[in-house]
Amino acid sequence: MFPQVFTVITYNTWVAVLVLVINSVSTLTLCFSDQIIIMGSLALGNYFQIFNDRMITHKGKKLTSDQWKTLRVDYTRLCNLARLLNDYLCHLLCVSLILHLYIICVELHQGVV
Numbered sequence: 001m002f003p004q005v006f007t008v009i010t011y012n013t014w015v016a017v018l019v020l021v022i023n024s025v026s027t028l029t030l031c032f033s034d035q036i037i038i039m040g041s042l043a044l045g046n047y048f049q050i051f052n053d054r055m056i057t058h059k060g061k062k063l064t065s066d067q068w069k070t071l072r073v074d075y076t077r078l079c080n081l082a083r084l085l086n087d088y089l090c091h092l093l094c095v096s097l098i099l100h101l102y103i104i105c106v107e108l109h110q111g112v113v
Helices: 003-008 013-057 065-112
Strands: none
Touching: 003 013, 013 065
8 A cells, every 4th residue: 555665664564554554543633633624714704603693783773882892802802713713723724735735746656656
């Protein structure tokens, strides 16, 4: 399954099993990180949609200062959450992109050879 490994070291059944386990674990890790990116982005989008729906219900109405304060605080919290999620997910997204490009290059190389 991984001929490039066995060009460096001699073939052994235990080494082949180890390579297969490492490949499975790395694939699951890659899928898990992609799921974290997707779920975090969807959750943040849903929070903004809920806030937008709340704003639409208040459209054209005269609000008290306490209601405005609640809306401003909620919006500030959403912006802080978006900033925090961006700070954490941007690095994970970059690593995920690089890993996907590496996998594509390896697949292309194996297809050519």
